[in-house]
Each structure stands twice: as structure tokens, then as C-alpha cells.
Amino acid sequence: MLILECPCCGVKADETELQAGGEAHLKRYGPGSTDEEFDGYMFSRKNPKGVHFERWRHAYGCGKWFLAARCTATLEVFGTYPAQTSAPPADLQAKIKQKRPNWEGYK
Amino acid sequence: MSKAVSALGGVSHTGFVDVAEAGLRGMITVRGDLASAKMKKAVKAATGTAVPAARRIELNGDKGAAWMSPDELLILVPYDEAVATVEVLEKALAGEHHLVADVSDARSVFTVKGAKASEALMKLCPVDFETLAEGEIRRTRAAQVAAAFWESGADEFTLVSFRSVAGYVMGLLEVSARKGGEVFPA
Amino acid sequence: MSTRLQKGGRLIDRSRAMSFTFNGRKMQGYAGDTLASALLGADQMLVGRSFKYHRPRGIMSSGAEEPNALVGLGEGGRFEPNQRTTTTELFDGAVTASQNHWPSLEFDVGAINDKFYRFLPAGFYYKTFMFPRFAWKHVFEPFIRQSAGLGKVPHARDEDRYEYAYAFADLVIVGGGIAGLAAALAAGKQGKRVWLIEQTAHWGGRAVVDGVQIQGQEADEWVTETLQALEGMENVTLRARTMASGLYDHGYLLMYERIADHTPGDGRPRHRLWRMRAGHIVTATGAIERPLSFAGNDIPGVMLASAVRDYVVNWAVSPGDRTVIVTNNDDAYRTALALLDAGLAVPAVIDARPEAKGDLPEAVRARGVKVLEGKGIAKVKGGKRVTGVSVCLQAGEGAELETIDCDAVAMSGGWSPVVHLWSHCGGKLNWDDKQAMFRPDPNRPATGADGEAMVTAIGSANGHLTAADVLDDAHKAVGGKGAAPGAVCATEAPIMPVWIMPQGAGPALRFKMWLDPQNDVKVSDIQLAAREGYESVEHAKRYTTLGMATDQGKISNINGLAVLSDALNQAIPATGTTTFRPPYTPISMGAIAGEARGEIFQPLRKTPMHDWHEVHGAHWEPVGHWRRAYCFLRTGEGVHDAVNREIRQVRNSVGLLDASTLGKILVKGPDAGKFLDMLYTNMMSTLPVGKCRYGLMCNENGFLSDDGVVVRLSEDTWLCHTTTGGADRIHGWMEDWLQCEWWDWKVYTANVTEQYAQVAIAGPNARKLLDKLGGMDLSKEALPFMEWREGTLGGFRARVHRISFSGELSFEVAVPASEGRAFWEALIAAGEEFGVMPYGTEAMHIMRAEKGFIMIGDETDGTVIPQDLNLQWAISKKKEDYLGKRAHERSFMASPERWKLVGLETLDGGLIPDGAYAVADGHNANGQRNVQGRVTSTYYSPTLDKGIAMGLVKHGPDRMGEVIDFPVDDGKVVKARIVDPVFYDKDGEKQNV
């Protein structure tokens, strides 16, 4: 039962107020893409034990999607940030690197 | 407009606090740039209040404006004024990307009154009432459905839900407010 | 015998006698009693039978760890099985009954198992109940059903109510002993929001029983004063009768408050489940005494030493007149002193240690009690209660040295910190060899959202066993200022671990040494498991069921894994513990359900006309959380007849459908057209204002996800209708794309589903009916098919759409939801001359099937693409992209071998069962018949008076007229001809008038 702070409204939301949305920062591949690209977009997901970036919606609150960086093993939350970005913010990446020196970094 | 009736016809129950369906209320969803000059004017014209800051509700008599999300407000007016207020807002926001929708009939409004009002709500909503700021509107869930509430007076909360689940919400409130269920008995 | 003492009893109020019954026998106790103390006070030593062998069992403990003394409590709507008598407060009129016996507690047939114990070892069920097969039904299963199961299932509806409460705190301290109190006092002074909870009705824990001195006061007085100080702090909340059931991620703590268990029927909720979010959790949960494993240690009258003195001190109950103490530590000598103080006899203290010379043993010797050093109990004598013990050398094999007559045995094998909460969320343990216990490793706590420790263990729960250490630990752990409250207590000599008594006991003795008395697991079972290769503690647990009973092995786990370690010849930490899982003690199903029962079990969504439908015979069907009328039953009418009547009415005159549940989503903005072109397979940007268009939505996999009519309201505004189940989902889908992918597009959406009541007025007389209401020109010219107009209809603000899902002339009218009921009644009144009647979802489904219209969820199942349903016409060829387009280009999606939609007509006019498969020649790799299609919708059509169906068939559209076989039950085959799916009014003349 996580608590995630919604970056859009500031509520420290209970997991029951949220809707999980899977991996963040997927790049959409539409018509014209190769089978490999489309397969990667549709079906291939990271499943790390450790640092993970994921999508959450503040469904019972402001209704906005946001992104969270979280450790899947300890459930430590490194930070949440707005969804309108294609990669995690640099300062958040630096913070994670500091807390998890062995993290291979965002790819 | 006698044809228009609220979902539960104003039913009420008395427990350790009083819970009641508050009847019809004009409500208008406004989406747009909350920081724009036109939005300020539009809200002022509709309710006489300022554009509320994040998670705040600005009240002015029987009118008000509540912050729902970074690009959405809920405008509160008397039910009979909703249609006219939609026009006021549309006019004020013309030329700017926005959406105005009358949702007066899509909602049900409840009041929870009494010194222990928060004790009825804390059984249903995962909300820290002790840190709820004055003038804060909290969107959350009440048991299994979406709800929003604010402190609408001394010892009084107003709670809004979708209309279709009005009976469910009243059931929740009635059970939660039953005598003997005080969470912090004196 | 056990009896009530003439004086004493800290917790009982002798002026308030309470009567109760046990197995129908009337007994008496006092206010402040637990059921266990009251039973013992009434000399009821035998309280139940064990699970497997049906051995007689008595009360063993005085708290949450009790394995034996479970009863059925209450009657009717307040009956509940498996209530622990040691944690159940006595109330006047309580009705209790023992469990697991037949025909009676005193004489039990199942106890014959006990005589055959050699044939019922661990794994017996797995090994025995295998063959022959028929024996399962006739021998094994009836036997197991007769003897298995703990307690009886309640039959009546629960009369009580239950609730949740959400709470938030900086610090929650679990356990109201002196550790918890001292920590709360120190933390409270720092201004933190502090909760202190205690699972029993009383504060002070063991210290008040053991009689320590704190800050120069008796522990009792110190506890009272500390409580007063805490009550005076506004930032501190105290809750007795509240048990921390489980700790979960991010400081989520479930707390189980037993509000009215001791005052049943007083109008309060029975239980409250607190859903606490704690910044930090302090576990001051104390420690649990371990039994010793000697033969006959389960006979009624053998109790934990701490429990014996609890009963004497707290409730003035003596478990026996002559109590033998058996121990491996100094603490148990306190029990001897308490018994002596109460004027009871202690014939001997049997101490397994070679030498017992500490303060406490000396104090006991000084009172004239003989202390037998280096000795153990070879065997307890007695059946339904203790009659004596035979003494042996602890280091020997059990040869009897002497027999001591007694009627109770108080045993102590040392203490185990209660580390459950500490461990629930990942806190790790260390083995403390000196104290022979697992205790929390402060360097490996459970961590919270910030990655820091979220739990701190203090006091006995942290492995401190003297009051002085406990207080010091508690005070410091919460950053208390100044010195911790000081305590004076006896110094204690070290414990000597004893896992089997005597050390060299042979098989005959080990067969009678109980580790887990509730699940009847013995030392010999664990040793057998080890021999058979169950070396992991988790495997041995499951094989033997050690610790899997309702007490979750609170007293048995450490002894069990020590025996396992010994059998594996490895150190205890190498074996490790089993996983601690919530709940700490069982919590009621009611508390888990909270308010969600009866009418508010789940949200029921109602349209504005719901109540009208209710009084007009609605036969409901659930559609998501909505209830929709399947049909409207008239007096004496069956469902089938009602549906046919409704269809005939629509086809011949006019009917009304409550379509309010359909999703309605506003989409507005300069980029709204572009956005909808991405969302729908067809083109929506070109839809002229004033018109409607049927549209399809696919997911990125290309599969059909929803459909509905899109309405162009103005230059920059569209209204998208979705299916009933799709409203929230599709709105969320739209917002997902707008917020997370195309966030630079200027589009706003609003879900206005519930703003409108929507009614379909369908049938040849639909226009005539609406014209009677008046106010709008609804002629063919003014409002052509697939267009909409706004206006005032009979005084109602209305948006009228000319769309048809039935194939008839049809209008869908949306009015404000608050006026929905009035509008509906106006339609009913105006339609009287046309015989107007409401129709339900089944009539709607059949009429659309007669027209060959697909239904999301019938023709689609998450694997069907629009092309499968011959809906190519609704897929824009002009668009470069739409959601699902790339997937449609995959080779499997473009394959001509995909099954496609056709109509199906049975040769005999009957029905094909829903979901039936059409077989093809040959068999697949599993020997099953090959298939070539399946039925997606099937109905009796009253319009055509025959069965009609739709289905997906391989190469279907190219096989018109062909007959295929649908095998159904009992070897029968339904033959059906492939036909056009449009069965009725193929040219659409009826809807276009």
C-alpha cells in the first residue's frame, strides 16, 4: 500500500486513490514502424528488481497522470514528476544515482 | 422548475451527526488556462470570487469556485442559475481554448453536520482530517466511489458525488453516522 | 483443582458477578474476567479437543498465544467459532461451547485417533489417502470431513456492524506495557502525533503482574500515573482493546479494535479496522513464553509459568492446589513466589540447569520449596487433567527418579520476543545465543517510502527481559530527553536452552511431546520430516503443519525449528524462522468487510428513472455497477413472454428504452478533430455540425474496444457516446493519450455521462408520440436520419438524436438528469394512445441482432478486430494513423484465415446455444475436433418467429448458404446455415421514414 505524492495537486495519495499504468517513457510506434519496433512498444517491458519508472493516475483525485521513480524491491520512492516528459528529470536521476550507486542509469 | 428533482429527494438521517442530501446545486465544469486573465474575469463574473489556488475552494454566499485539477475548476451556483452561468462563462472565455459543461444534474450533494462530522467521514475517506487546511477541497474516494468534500461551515462538511451513486453514498453516510459509532467518544 | 481464591485479583470486580454457560452448564465469574479465567475459576480445566487426535485440552496461556482454549461463542446472529478464551472478556450472559468433539467433550469418539498415533504421523494424509481411488469417496473423504475443521460455521446473518477508520500519526507505539508507556511519554513530550495501542483492555503488561518497582513506585501506580499524563496530552491518542494486526508498505498499519465484543448488542460497532498511516512504528509488543517439550506437556493443567501467575495475580484464580514448576531459567521462580503468596502449594521446582543459585531461586528455597537442579520431567501423569509428574535427569533418557503428585504444572522454556510486526514488512532477526531467542536486528529494519527505517522494536520485543533494561531501551529509542524511568528488579542467572526434556528421550517419550498443541504436531513429527528430506523450515512447516493453526505457532515455532535444527545437526540461525505474516491474531471477517455489506456491499448505480422501473416490474440485470431493466414483467408474465411483448410493441407501435447509462464524453478544442481521428478508426474531423456518425475504437493491439455514435455539436466540440461499460474507461483512455502522449494538442474532455437522462423512443409511432409533446419539428425533412437538433420538447430542454439501434424509426432524447423521471413519465402519458411501454435490454439486444448490429462484449471479446466483423466501411483508408492501425498491418491481423462475422439460421428453426463451436474435419494435436467458427449472439426472434444467431466463421462471408455443424450436449448436433447477418429490413426502410 504505497503513498505517492501527486505532482499535479500535491496530495499525498493513498494507493487506493491511484490507478497504476505500467512502465513510463514508452515511445509509441505507429504505421511505418518495423515489426521489431512495434513489438518492443507493444509487448516488451522492463521488469527490474530495483529502480523503475512508472505511470500512475491520481484517479480519485485530480485525475492527472504522473510518473514515479521507485525501487521495486524496497518500495523506496525517489520522486514523482509530471507525465509531460520523455525521460526522467536530470536532478531525479542524479538523486537516484546517489542513493543507488550501482544503478546502471536510465536507458 | 419542479420537474427537476435531486436523486434522493432530500432524504436525511440523524445519528451522532446529521447527514442529508442537500438537494440540487448548480455545478459547472470549466477547463482552461487557470492563470489567464480571461479565466480570472470569467470566474469573477460567474461567482464573484477569485480563481482558487490549487486544492482550494473560494466561496461567496451560495456561489463558489473550486480547484479540481491544474486545468479544471468546478463553479458552484444556485441550480436555477446554472444555464445562465454557463453562458456567462462561455462569453467570458470566448477566443481562448476552454471547455464549459453544465454538470449540475450529474452530481449529488450531501451535508454532514455536527461537532463530530469528520468522524463520520474518516470511516470512508483515506484523508488526514487533522491536516486538512481551511478552505481546502479534497477530492478522494468515499469507500468505493469518487467524492469531493470541503468544510462548508462550522462543524459542517459538504460532500459531492456522482448522481448515480447517491443512494450508495447516503447509505455509507447513514451507517457511518449511526449513534454509538463515534470514533473518539468523549 | 482450579479454583477462585478468596482474595486478590487485580482485574476483577467481585461486586459484579457475571453468569455464563459452558456447554450448557451455568457458571459464574466476575467483571474483569476473561472467559479463560472465569472457566478456570469454575474448575473447568478441560475446554476442548485437539484438531487431529482429539486429545483433551485445557487452557495453556493467558493471552494471544493461546493454542488450545478456543470456543464457539454466542448464539444465532452473534455466534462465532474459534474465540480465544484467554483474550475474550467475560460478559454477563455469555454462551460458550467447546469444539472438536463428538458426541461430548468428556467422551469423544475421535479420540480413538490418539490410540493410533503411531499410524498418523506427519504427512499421513499425503501418504495414505492415495489409492484406491474409490476409497476417496466412500472412506477417506467422509472420515476427513467428520474429523477435520475447527469449530462450526455460523449459519445466521451477522447481527453486528463493522467499520473502517482511516488515521494518520507521526508515531504509532504498539503495546501498552511499560515499554510502550515510557516511549509514548517521551515521544508525547516532543509534540509528535502519537498513538499508543494495547490489544487487551488493560495497560501495564507483565510488569504490573511481576511486581517491579519503577521510579520508586509499584509498577501499578507508575502505570496509572503515566496513563494520566498521557491522557493530558492532546497530541497523544490511547486505544485499548486495539491490536496491530499487520504492518504493510509505507507505514500502513492495520489495527483491529474490538469495541463491543464485551458489550454485545449495545449499539456500537462490534469491531473497527483502523487503516493507519504511521510515519514510524514502535513495536513494544513484549515477549511470549515458550513451553518445554516433555511427554504429556499438553495435558490439561500444564500451563505456561507466566500464565499461572497471571491467573493468580490478575484474576485470583489458582490453576491447581499443588503446582510443580519446571524451568530452564530464573523467571519461572516468580510463579512459585506468586503461588506461595497466594497460599498455594509448590511441591517442587524442577530446574533443568545443573545449578540454580540466583536471587529468585534462593528466594524460593528460602520459602521452603525444594529445587531439583539438573532435572526434568520424564512424563506428566494424568488424562483429562494432571495428577502428577515423574522426575528424571535432564541429561538422561527419562528414567524415573521420583514421582511428585500435583494437579498443575507451570513450565517455562524461556522467552521469545514478539517480532511479528517487526518482520511483516521485511525486518530481519538475529539469533541471540546467550538469551536463546531471535531478536530484531536494528541494522536490518523494514524501510519506508524514504528508504529509512520505519520500525523500531523496544523493550522485551527487542530482547530486553528486565524492567530496567526495557525502560531504558524504550526511552532512548524515541529520543527521550534526560534519564529513562529507573526500575528495580531481581538480577537473573542465564537461561540454559532446553529443546527436549530429557535430552536423551527415546521415541516413546518423543511421541508424546507436543510442539504445536493446536495442530497436534509433536517432536517426533518434526524429526520425521527432517529424515524424509524436508530440511527447509518452510517445507517442514507445511509437511507437519507446525505453526499453521489459528495461533500461527506463537508458542511452538521456536521450539519446532530448534528441534529441526537439532535433527539436521545445524545451528538454529542456519535453519532460520518461517515467515511472519499478518494478521497477528485472527481478525473477524466483518472487520475486513467494514461497511461493505447488504445495500452498500458495492456501489449500485441508478439512472434517474430507476425508481419508476422498480415499481413497474423491472427485472434487473447488472451492467457494470449499473442495474438495467432486462425486461418489465407484468403480473403473471414470464421473462420470455415479456421480452417478446416488448419487441412486438416496438416493431408495431412504439416503446421506450432507458439509455441513460450510455457514456457521453465531450471533446472540445482546436485539435479535437485531429484527436478523434486518432481515437476512432473512422474519420470524425469531417463530420458536419448537426450530424451523427457511428464510430469504432480500437486499442493499440488493434482489437475493438468500444463503439458508439459521435455527435458534432459545434465547430470545435464533439460528443462521443460510448457503451455503458465503456464510459469511464474510454474517458480515462482519452485523458491518457492527451496527458501522456499528445500533451501539446489543444483538447479538453469532460465526462458528462450522468448529466443527461437519455431515452430511446423507438417504433413506427415514435414521431407521433414526440409530436404530442411538441415544441420541436422532428419531421423527416427537419431532422433526417443520423442528425440531431437541440430544442424544447414538451417543456424539457432536449437534445434529440435520430439514431436507431432497433432498426425502427427511433429518436434518442437527452434531457437533464434531474428532469429525467418527469420526462419519462411525460412520454408514458403521451404514448398511452399508442400503447407505449418500456422495453428492456434483452429486447434491445434481440432487435439489434435482427438488424445484424454488433454488440461490444458479444461479438467482441478482446481478440476481434473490426475487419472480422465486416466493418471495413468504418475504417478510414485516408488516415495515416489511428490507434490500432499499426496492429492491423500485422500479418496475423491481415490473414484471410481469420474467422468473420456471418448470420446463422438453424435448419429446424430452433436455437443454437450461446458460445457453441462449429466443428471442421479432422482433429487437432490434442485429439479434439477441429473447429471453424463459434456463435457470438443467439436469440429467439419474435419478429421472425425463429432462432437467429451471429457468429464468427472461417471464410464465412464466402460460404453463404453452406450448412455447418454445432455439436451441443448429449451428442446432439445443431445444423445451421450461413446467411447474411441482417435478418430484418435489409434495406433500412423502417428506420429511415
Ligand SMILES: [Zn+2]
Ligand atoms: Zn493529483
